[in-house]
Amino acid sequence: MAAVVGTRELSRPAVVALQTLTVAACYYAAGRLGLLRRLVVEGAVFTPIWPPTGVAVAALLIFGLRAWLGIAIGALLVVMSFGPPQPTVIGLVAGNTAAPVCAYLMLRGLGFRIDLSRLRDGLAVVFLGALGSMLISASAGVGMLVLTGKLAADSFGPVWLAWWVGDAMGVLLVTPVILMLYGVRLPLRPRRWKEGVALVLAACVIVPVATNSPISLLFLVYPLLIWAALRFQHGGSVLCALFASVLATVAATDGVGPFKDMSDTALMIKLQAFNGSMALTALLLAAVITEQRNTRRSVERACQDLVQVLEHLTAGNSPPLPPRLDDGGRGPRNEAP
Structure with a gap:
C-alpha cells in the first residue's frame, strides 16, 4: 500500500x-x-x-x-x-x-x-x-x-x-x-452521416461565396447555422460558425468581397458585428434545441415508467408487503386483514 x-x-x-x-x-x-x-x-x-x-x-x-x-x-x-x-x-x-x-x-x-x-x-x-x-x-x-x-x-x-x-x-x-x-467519445457512430456530408459540402460552397462576393451575401450563412443547430446541435453549429468566421476574417484582412474599399473602423465594425451575431445564433440556438430535446427525452422516460407501473397494477401483481415489526422479523403473514 x-x-x-x-x-x-x-x-x-x-x-x-x-x-x-x-x-x-x-x-x-x-x-x-x-x-x-x-x-x-x-x-x-x-x-x-x-x-x-x-x-x-x-x-x-x-x-x-x-x-x-x-x-x-x-x-x-x-x-x-x-x-x-x-x-x-x-x-x-x-x-x-x-x-x-x-x-x-x-x-x-x-x-x-x-x-x-x-x-x-x-x-x-x-x-x-x-x-x-x-x-x-x-x-x-x-x-x-x-x-x-x-x-x-x-x-x-x-x-x-x-x-x-x-x-x-x-x-x-x-x-x-x-x-x-x-x-x-470514441468510437463515433454517426447516425446522420449522409446529411452531415451534405452540410459540409454546402458550407464549403456557400461560405466562400458569401465572404468573397462583392455583393453583400453574408446573410446566406445563417440558414447553414440553423440547419446545423437543428440537426446536429452544438457539434454542427459551433464548427460551422468557426469556419464562417475564419473565412470572413480572411476576407476582411485582405479587403475583398463585402469588405472592399472600407475604412479601418467601418471594416472592424462590420466584421465584428457579423462574427458576434453569428456566434450568438449558433451558440444559443443549439443550446435551446439541446435543452428541449433533453426535456422531451425526460418526459418520454417518465411516461414509459408510468406505463410499466400501470401495467403492473392492472395485472394484479402488487409488490409483496414489507415484514411487520411485531412478528420478530419472520417475514409477512398470509393472514386476512
Whole structure:
C-alpha cells in the first residue's frame, strides 16, 4: 500500500506539470495563429479574433483553476514573440491571465455545465465568459499601452473596443468548439452521416461565396447555422460558425468581397458585428434545441415508467408487503386483514 501511495504522490506533480505545459503550448500556438490576420484601428494593430482567450477559458473549465499557470506562461511567450521584454509585459500577461480566471470563477459559481446542454449555460458563456470577463484583459492591455506612452490617450476608446471584441470573439467561437471536442467519445457512430456530408459540402460552397462576393451575401450563412443547430446541435453549429468566421476574417484582412474599399473602423465594425451575431445564433440556438430535446427525452422516460407501473397494477401483481415489526422479523403473514 505504501508503494502505491508513493507512486500516486509522485505522479500527481508530473500530471500537473504536463497539463501546464500542454495549456501553455496550446495558448502559444493559438496566439501565433491569431496573429496571422490583423487589422489596424487608430494606428494600433489588433486581431479580430483572439483564439488564446478561448483556449484559456476552455482549459480552466476542463482542468480547473490549476491551469492558470499554463495560461500565464503561454501569454508571456506570445508577448515576448513581438520583441525583447518591456515594462508592458507584466500588465499584458496579468490581464490575459486574470480575465479567463475571472470567467471560470463566475461560470463555476453558476453551476456551468461544459456540455452546454442548457440555455443558461449558453447565456453564461456569452455574458460572463466573453463580454463580461474580457473587459479585464482589454482594460489592462490598452491601459498599459497608454501609461507607457505607446498609445495616445485620445485613442484609448476605439482601441479598447477593438481589443475587447477580439478577446470576446475568441471565447464565443473557440471555447465551445474545444468543449465539444472534449466531450466526444470514441468510437463515433454517426447516425446522420449522409446529411452531415451534405452540410459540409454546402458550407464549403456557400461560405466562400458569401465572404468573397462583392455583393453583400453574408446573410446566406445563417440558414447553414440553423440547419446545423437543428440537426446536429452544438457539434454542427459551433464548427460551422468557426469556419464562417475564419473565412470572413480572411476576407476582411485582405479587403475583398463585402469588405472592399472600407475604412479601418467601418471594416472592424462590420466584421465584428457579423462574427458576434453569428456566434450568438449558433451558440444559443443549439443550446435551446439541446435543452428541449433533453426535456422531451425526460418526459418520454417518465411516461414509459408510468406505463410499466400501470401495467403492473392492472395485472394484479402488487409488490409483496414489507415484514411487520411485531412478528420478530419472520417475514409477512398470509393472514386476512
